[in-house]
Amino acid sequence: MASPTLSDVAQAAGVSYATADRVVNKRGNVAEKSIRKVRDAMAALGYVRNVAAANLSRGRVYRLAFLIPLGPNAFFNRIRDHLKITAERLQTEQIRVEIIEVAAFGVEDMQAGLTALLEQDFDGVAIVGLKSAALEQPLAALRQKGVAIVGLVSDLPIDYRSAYIGIDNRVAGRTAARLIGMAHGGGKGLVQTFAGALAAHDHAERLAGFQEVITADFPKIALLNPLMTKDAAAVVQSQASAALAQHPDLTAVYNVGAGNSGLIAALTLAPRKPFCVVHELVPHTRKAVEAGHIDIVIDQRPDVEINRAFSVLRALIDEQGVPRMPELVPTIYLRDNLPGAPFPETMKDKTT
Amino acid sequence: MASPTLSDVAQAAGVSYATADRVVNKRGNVAEKSIRKVRDAMAALGYVRNVAAANLSRGRVYRLAFLIPLGPNAFFNRIRDHLKITAERLQTEQIRVEIIEVAAFGVEDMQAGLTALLEQDFDGVAIVGLKSAALEQPLAALRQKGVAIVGLVSDLPIDYRSAYIGIDNRVAGRTAARLIGMAHGGGKGLVQTFAGALAAHDHAERLAGFQEVITADFPKIALLNPLMTKDAAAVVQSQASAALAQHPDLTAVYNVGAGNSGLIAALTLAPRKPFCVVHELVPHTRKAVEAGHIDIVIDQRPDVEINRAFSVLRALIDEQGVPRMPELVPTIYLRDNLPGAPFPETMKDKTT
DNA sequence: CAAAAAATGATAGGCGTCAATCATTATTCT
DNA sequence: AGAATAATGATTGACGCCTATCATTTTTTG
CATH class of the missing domain: 1.10.260.40 (lambda repressor-like DNA-binding domains)
Structure with a gap:
């Protein structure tokens, strides 16, 4: 037996x-x-x-690095937190994790970070939310060295990574559009979108998906030109306030990027409340959902992504091929299915 | 180092x-x-x-059993499929899985199944979708023997299991309500709900959550009494057709249970199409979403649940305590975020 | 057919832990 | 103090696999 x-x-x-x-x-x-x-x-x-025996015998330890943009961004904080917890738990399985923080938008820093990786011999690297052509050189070198590379949250050039773990941003945008469309109950509408910058692939993709669905399936809903916010809350706030003032008939807003605290502030002050969709469940967006300022949050489930990153990296390192796993789907949160707090009080005032 | x-x-x-x-x-x-x-x-x-070394030394193999209701139910098929794939992959880690199929609604069979478990010495058992007071005896015996027990998909009496892995059905119902409410865009509405039987806890909970939110937050939406369907497609179809005919002003339908192919059939034939929400993404509901007959599918993500069942069982067996993991959230699917093929091809295949 | 090359066999030490044995040393009790 | 008890040390053989060495056999080649 x-x-x-x-x-x-x-x-x-x-x-x-x-x-x-x-x-x-x-x-x-x-x-x-x-x-x-x-x-x-x-x-x-x-x-x-028996992999356990095998690994024991050859003294294998999985040395993994996670490159994460530095900074106070709430979403990356969430990633970092989950990462730490998971890494802790995986120590028993000979998995050693190093979190390397990289200045968010400095290309040189990224390059430096990656190049530094070459020295230490990691078995696998997950790169979070960094995309730049300048990365190709060091990525290629890493790959050459046999390091498993996965893109996390935002994709890397396909030639330089073995897997991408994250949602399809076009799908995310389409999802937002469908929900907003639905919320109009067949009526007319006017939607203002916000994005950090169109240079950011993920933002562009979300916007594209969004526009696709609105134009195709909701002809009664008009779209204003997207406003660029640099993901800065202050910018979002001033632009949102202006938009709300300028368009009294605004029925919905959708921010594909960050800086939601600005949006929330603007909405809180506004006399009318348009239907509001944003991305990423973090403390302040969560609160805003509970308060009724935000109707829907589309989330990446960084926890799921992190878990998956580990299993994929491990599989790659063991040369087992990437396990078949179902696609990551943008998760839709509304006030009733927020994790943690089972039953919010119901909304007293009715809107839309 | x-x-x-x-x-x-x-x-x-x-x-x-x-x-x-x-x-x-x-x-x-x-x-x-x-x-x-x-x-x-x-x-x-x-x-x-070093757990690997420890397990090697003591010759540990994790012997796990999954009790799953027998039958052609599409949802349980999904569970089974994921289970098989995952089990396959976990063989290398000394995890041996046995899938035990139990006649779905025969109490004696369940008891027999559980009692049989006592003979073979499993380290952990996951019980899927079975709930009955008659199970308490054998469950208690199992527990006594030191077997880790988790409830999967639907909960077990709290005294007889160490963890429940599944969604909160009240939350699911509330979510459905919120979405349906939103889809009315502030307008009037009339909603017909369907359930298999109120004796099924999960159905009752979903309905309760649903009614809570509609009554509290959407006063303009009226609720018809739930129709009981025994989860049989034929019953659903005839009832749905009747309801559609009888209430020309029906704006939405929500089926908390199974038998959706009947609902789909009825909707396909109907002249007007109410907003439609159902549970569980399976081939036919999926097709109906694509075709536009169903607007929203609320899904449990059985794949995620299975994965989690394994890690929880393993943690319990290793006596590490249940790792803290984020809550399972009912996932919302609409036509834009349907996952691709349920099982994407492996990205890179190298047989070892 | 002999020599070279290729394939196979036999065996051993080590990886980190578990589980056990037996001998030795401290501590406690009367 | 001496005996009984508790605590500690020292050591060993698994567990299944990896890696290496060296001897032996089989096959190929000229």
Whole structure:
């Protein structure tokens, strides 16, 4: 009943342990015939290699690095928190995690960070929310060295990473559009969108997806030109206030980027409240949902992403191929399914 | 730089390996003073036990059983599929999974299934979607034996399980209500709900949550009495058709239970299409979303639940306590964020 | 057919931990 | 103090696999 070991396989195949070992570890110098015998025996016995034993034997430790933009951004804080908790838990499995913080928008810093990675020998690297052509050089070098690379939250050039773990931002934008459209109940509408900058791929994609759906499926809803905010709360606030004042018939707002505290502030002051959709559940957006200023938060589930990053990195390092896992879907939060607080008080004032 | 071993700890603490071992494995017969010395040394060196080595040494294999209702139910099929895939992958980590199918609504079968578990010695059991007072006896016996028990998808009596992995159905119902409410854009409405049977806790909870939110926050929306369907598609279809005919002003329908193919059929035939919310993304509901017959699917993410079941069971068996993980949230699908193929191809396949 | 090359066998030490044994040393009790 | 008890030390053989070495056999080649 005990699991068969490699010795069992060797015996069943009628070869020595050494030969069986040569086969499973691809050491070469084995006759085709023997390879077949061993393979057959493995199949017959249902042999599965005991990775624990293997890793123990070869003294493997998984050395992983997470590159995360530095700064007070609430979303990245969330990532960092989850990362720390998970890393802690994975210590027992010989996984060592280093969190490397990189100045958010300085290309040189990123390059420096990546280059530094080359020195230390990591087995895998997850790169969070950094995208720049300037990264290609060091990424290529890392890859060359056999380091597993995954893009987290925002994708990397496809040639330089083995996997992307994050949501499809076009889908996220479309989702926002569908919800906003629905909330108009077939009526007319006017929507103001906000983005950090169109240079940011994810923002551009969200906006594109958003516009696609609105134009295609909700002809009665008009779109104002997106306002660029640099993801700065102050900018968002002033622009949002201006937009609210200028368009008394505004029915909805959608911010694809950050700086939501500004948006919330503007909405709090506004006499009417348009339907409001934003991204990422962080303390202040959460509060705003509870208060009724924000109707919907579309979230990436960084916790899920982090978990997945670990399993993918590990699989890549073990050369097992990326496990098949269902797609990551932008999660929709509204006041009733916020995690943590089961039952919010119901809204007294009715809106939309 | 290498991780400290227990020998290192012993040395640093100035005791023998044997004593250090007595401390970490709680074998007793150790002086307080020594315990302290060892603990301090562990902290100082940052010792973490190498579980791989430990499990190897004690020849541990995790023997897990999943009890799943038998039958052609699309949702349970989904669970089963994910389970198989995951189990396959976890073989390398000495996790052996047995899927035990139990006749869905036969209490005796369930009991028999559980009692059978007692004979074989499993380390952990996950019980999916079965709830009955008749289970208490065998559950208690299992627990007594030290088997870790988790409820999956639908909860077990709290005294007989160590964890529940599933969504909060009241939250799910509230979520549905909020979405339906939103979709009325502040206008009037009339909603028909469907449930399998109120005896099913999850159905009752969903309905309750749903009614809570509608009555509290959407006073212009009227609720018809829920129709009981026994989760049978044929019943759903006839009732839905009747309701649609009888209430020309019906604006929305919400089915908390199964039998959605009947609902879809009825909607397809209907001249007007009310806003439609159902549960669980399975092939036919998915198709209906794409076709525009269903507007929203609220899903449990069985894949996520399965994954979590494994980590929780493992943690329980290792006596590490249940890791803190973010709550499971009912996921909202609409036509724009439907996941691609349920099981995307592997991105890179290298057989070992 | 002998020599070279390729394949195979046999075996051993180590990875970190567990579990056990036996001998030795401290501590407590009468 | 001496005996009984508790605590500690020292050591060993698994567990399954990796890695390496060296001897032996088989196959290929000229």
